[in-house]
Amino acid sequence: AQSVAQPEDQVNVAEGNPLTVKCTYSVSGNPYLFWYVQYPNRGLQFLLKYITGDNLVKGSYGFEAEFNKSQTSFHLKKPSALVSDSALYFCAVRDFNTGFQKLVFGTGTRLLVSP
């Protein structure tokens, strides 16, 4: 079965410092990987995706993610964190088992950016 793991429940970083939110995946075949963000009392918002091509994917709000096939990872990064980046971040992978475009989500990582 397709799955993703987010090993950190919470990541703390100071404003202006680089941030990394980790995600590893387990799939059969080529992975389709996604990052979503959830702000308080809101639904999830799409940040970026990796389907194929360049291993460095750029997304919304200055975020980027690096696909690493040998390490089966898809870590989310940003060069300089903002307090407003504080939110819950979810990694997801497409489940191809049924032939339908379903996503399987990780358990989420809370990012706290301190001033």
Next chain:
Amino acid sequence: DAGITQSPRHKVTETGTPVTLRCHQTENHRYMYWYRQDPGHGLRLIHYSYGVKDTDKGEVSDGYSVSRSKTEDFLLTLESATSSQTSVYFCAISEPGAAAAPSSGANVLTFGAGSRLTVL
């Protein structure tokens, strides 16, 4: 959250009562989904729909049913609510497309604002 409306946004009910959550979209997207969000579990798929009257089960479908009589509406029903169904429920929509194309919108889900359900 534009284009997707969930109702009610908050509901408190008692064990054993029926509950229906509604998802309404104005995007004319073909695919619709119901997820539940729980601490430590992330989001788990309950049911999904790939067209009017076409639905299927997700990974946590026990105790839930769905209906889709129109493209724009996807209803989630708890026939007899239990405390384990206390959760935040999210509706999502997406469009089919060339999934293998990086620029395609396929696989990109757009979520509603959520419905918080408490079962006492």
